Amino acid sequence: MSGMTNAARTIRIGIIGSGGIARAHVAAYKTIEHAEIVAVADVFPGKAQEFIEANGLTGAQAFENHRALLELDLDGVSVCTPNVAHFQPTVDALRAGKQVLLEKPMSVTLEEAVEMVHVSRQTGNMLSIGFQPRYDPNMDIIRNIVQSGQLGNVYYVETGGGRRRGMPRGTFVRKELAGAGAMADIGCYSLDMALNALGYPKPLSVSAYTSNFFGTNPQHHPESDRFDVEDFGVALVRLEGGIALNFKISWAMHMDTLGATMFLGSEGGLKITPAGKGPWSGVWDGKVGSITLFHDVLGHQTESPIPIREHNVNLFHEKVKDFVSAIREGRSAPIPGEQIVYNQAIIDGVLRSSELKREVEISLPNL
Missing domain, CATH: 3.40.50.720 (NAD(P)-binding Rossmann-like Domain)
Structure with missing residues (x-):
């Protein structure tokens, strides 16, 4: 060469x-x-x-x-x-x-x-x-708005998603191979979306609940006899800077959605919905559907739709x-492990809190 x-x-x-x-x-x-x-x-x-x-x-x-x-x-x-x-x-x-x-x-x-x-x-x-x-150009729009200060002091974030039916099989549903279920499979995307927009603040504590009523039911899953991970989870995560993060995820449920992702700030709010339709949609492993800014203009409560950047980018290919x-x-690394270790800390905290049925602290060494 x-x-x-x-x-x-x-x-x-x-x-x-x-x-x-x-x-x-x-x-x-x-x-x-x-x-x-x-x-x-x-x-x-x-x-x-x-x-x-x-x-x-x-x-x-x-x-x-x-x-x-x-x-x-x-x-x-x-x-x-x-x-x-x-x-x-x-x-x-x-x-x-x-x-x-x-x-x-x-x-x-x-x-x-x-x-x-x-x-x-x-x-x-x-x-x-x-x-x-992360390679959806609309993710840059979301991060730029949150980081710009337009929302003021961000104090509450709600993220996650839910599939009405969308449970994988094989290695995904066995704890000995996957470690965790919906939290690790699709929940990690929701966490990255929110934490990346915020600048990856350090997680401090987690209070969580998980269940697997659908995965362990043979009417809903063909591998119910060996399904031993969570198919639903919800958690309140306290983040550095006085931010409360409401994190929720589901592989299957009797509902059409678990709601949009939201950033609430002292000066404005941001609402984001995922793109896609059908039983496997409704989570943050694909494209952005809509972005709306809620704010006051001259004393009037105002909603400003943020134009979506339409694209045909193959997000997976862009990653590679x-x-x-x-x-x-x-x-340096495009998506550095130093950031994603916080993501992992939250998932770890969710699983510990759910098992102990109480709030747990997140202890992270200096990286």
Whole structure:
């Protein structure tokens, strides 16, 4: 590669884990010029090779051990394993000198999330977490309004979402593999939307309730006999700066919506609805539907619709492209683990509070 400009240098990528989300990563990498998937690892014998052949990754090497994959000359890796297996491949990749794009949720425990951030800092290698909704240009509008001061002192935020019916299967519904259910699967998106707009204030305490009436009912889920995660959760989270966060999420319910996301401030309020229709919609894993600013103008209570930026951006592809660009340009992580560890701390707090049936404090070390 001598004589090539940095812009033309091929970025060599490894994929760890070859499930459904890995296919989405492959599709994105294939759209990026001068990016090449050179290796795939999966612990199940033969699965990595099958994945390579099925996805036309000519020349890529197959491994059954991610550590063997990390011995290759790689620029970056996508960690696409089940949630419970996020931690070890990530820290091993960082210590092996690779840049890491880790699928959400960050981890299954707060301790794992903190350790990943520490290793990233110790090694100087990038740890970026896969929250593709950030690449909707309307998310920038929301953050800019909240950060602009137009709302005054923001004191209350309500976020989350609910599917009338939209429960996944397989690894998503088994605690031993997923760590958590709806909170980790789609709730993390809602948290990122709100916390990113606020500038990621530190969470202080959580009082929460969770249930799984739908997932454990054979009338509603074909894997009810092994469904042992939450399909509904609600929490009051106290944030630094005197902000109360009402967080709620549901995979299934007898209701059409759990409401819009709202930011209430002393000088104004912001209401945001998600785009999409149907039983799997109503959560913040896709596009923005509407944005409305509530404020007073010359003593009149006024509602100002904020124009939505219509786009055909493939948000998932943008996430992967930004990761590759960050590697090429030597930039810091597009969605840094230092932020998402707060997201993980809230989910951890929700699960602890629900189990103990009381409010719990969130204790975070200095990062």
